[in-house]
Amino acid sequence: MHRAYRYRFYPTDAQAQQLARTFGCVRHVYNWALDLRSTAWSASKERVNYHETARRLALLKTDAEKSWLNDVSSVALQQSLRHLDKGLANFFAGRAKYPRFKSKRDNVQAASYMTNGFTLRDSRLTLAKHDAPLDVRWSRPLPADAKISSVTVTRDAANRYHVSILLDETVVPLPQSDRAVGVDMGLAHLAITSDGQKIDNPKHLARKLARIQRWQRKLARKREAAKAALGLEGKKVPKGTRIPRSNNAAKMSRRIAKIHAAVRDARRDHLHKVSTIIIRENQAVCVEDLAVTNMVKNRNLASAIQDAGWRELRSMLEYKAALYGRQFEVVSRWLPSSKRCSACGYTMESLPLSVREWTCPHCGTGHDRDINAAKNILAAGLAQLREHSTAGHAGMHACQAPKGAT
Ligand SMILES: [Zn+2]
Structure with a gap:
């Protein structure tokens, strides 16, 4: 049984920069491979599989213009190709929509590492291409004999960082209870x-909710004003139209x-x-x-x-x-x-x-x-x-x- 353990962590400035680079490269490689595979299919009905994208990625990294891809973990880049492969497989099996391009505006930025992309010893988790362990808040212990299958690092819209550790767990029945x-x-x-x-x-959630609601109303008013400025007062926003947002509004959201x-x-x-x-x-x-x-x-x-x-x-x-x-x-x-x-x-x-x-x-x-x-x-x-x-x-x-x- 697979189970994820999620923890907050606080990167140093250098680690945050390295993660930002990694998220960017992961996104770039994903979009590059999605484009490659989609184009090959629509142009010549050619199926490019995961292994082929991995081979071409190795070539891409020797390109002088793309040398920055070598600054981040190659494991994270390969995982990105695997995610795409899974996404396309799900699409062809009728289980999911066609994968879309990733954007730096997406709410969550992520990078995944297989076991050869990190070390975890005595609660010190160090990612490949990082020179120090991450400052992870181990809010609950990992099971002692845990078999780790992968680690995913994310940054959300609130600029918070989490690491999600995926474990292969065996069922451990608790002693019988008669209740x-x-x-x-x-x-x-x-x-x-x-x-x-x-x-x-x-209990404290109620107070926080009241604050969110107040700010959301303010934000909605700002958005209406911006729509009115575009002549769209009270109308539905046509697809593809970007409502301009002030710095203040962005900060508030x-x-x-x-x-x-x-x-x-x-x-x-x-x-x-x-x-x-x-x-x-x-x-x-x-x-x-x-x-x-x-x-x-x-x-x-x-x-x-x-x-x-x-x-x-x-x-x-x-x-x-x-x-x-x-x-x-x-x-x-x-x-x-x-x-x-x-x-x-x-x-x-x-x-x-x-x-x-x-x-x-x-x-x-x-x-x-x-x-x-x-x-x-x-x-x-x-x-x-x-x-x-x-x-x-x-x-x-x-x-x-x-x-x-x-
Ligand atoms: Zn009765």
């Missing part, structure tokens, strides 16, 4: 478990990207802790189908963040369950999880969203709305698991870690 848990997505809380835990996004990134990171850290605890403590984890949780439509930024948080928590639970030999069960969408009494099964005719606590008229049990829903999800999930096992599937789902999962 199971249901997880419900809430409105007041991000998620609620059947054993009464209420999981929120970290960088600040917005920075806060967004900080919000994302803080949330991810938090959800990692929460999901690890849930998986460690329970043999089975049951969640509601995402289609149901789509009731939180993206009406505004706050609910979009809530939605993203839920998706992230769910995907973490799913791949950690696979990694640690736990069961992960999704219950079907029509379950009246909120309105049914988890003690006796009586179903209320209606239960307005504003009602947070209620008492079952049939058996008299007092309920917290969300915990009751989580208990129903657990019961339904366990019933489904029993069904699977009597049907001979043993109730286990082979799940893969989603790509890019950290």
Whole structure:
């Protein structure tokens, strides 16, 4: 099972320059090879494969005008050719769009290294053509016997650097637990478990969101003004038209990207802790189908963040369950999880969203709305698991870690 571990790092000025050179060369080589392969095909129906591009790259590097390509790691350049090859293969298999040219304006700049392009010893990660290790913040330990398959370095729109280390991991089942848990997505809380835990996004996110929203409104007004200056007031912008942006506006959108990134990171850290605890403590984890949780439509930024948080928590639970030999069960969408009494099964005719606590008229049990829903999800999930096992599937789902999962 492949799994990525992502860490922030802080390059020195010299390292940042070397990385900028590398990103530039990686982009250049990618675009050069994309052009080469596309042109060969459209002009003479000739298929240029990866090995041929690698051979021609070696020639290109001997060209005096392209000698700067030798200043960066050749491994990163080769990886760029491999990425293109994969992109084209995906296109021809009908899995993806045709690869597009990379731009220095793209939000994320990246370079990948196979194992011959870096060294990692005693937490010191040094890339090829770098004379010192990167200052990596090892926010969680790499598994001791980890088999590394590649390392990817990125710089995002907020000018932050991350290294993503891809590991080949074997499933390590945790000791059996006799506990199971249901997880419900809430409105007041991000998620609620059947054993009464209420999981929120970290509190400080709300304040940051308010700031982002204020700046985004300002930015939108600036953009409208720029459109009006082009005579496009209130109209759709035709394709290919660039709306000019002031330095101030560019600075503001960088600040917005920075806060967004900080919000994302803080949330991810938090959800990692929460999901690890849930998986460690329970043999089975049951969640509601995402289609149901789509009731939180993206009406505004706050609910979009809530939605993203839920998706992230769910995907973490799913791949950690696979990694640690736990069961992960999704219950079907029509379950009246909120309105049914988890003690006796009586179903209320209606239960307005504003009602947070209620008492079952049939058996008299007092309920917290969300915990009751989580208990129903657990019961339904366990019933489904029993069904699977009597049907001979043993109730286990082979799940893969989603790509890019950290
Ligand atoms: Zn009842």
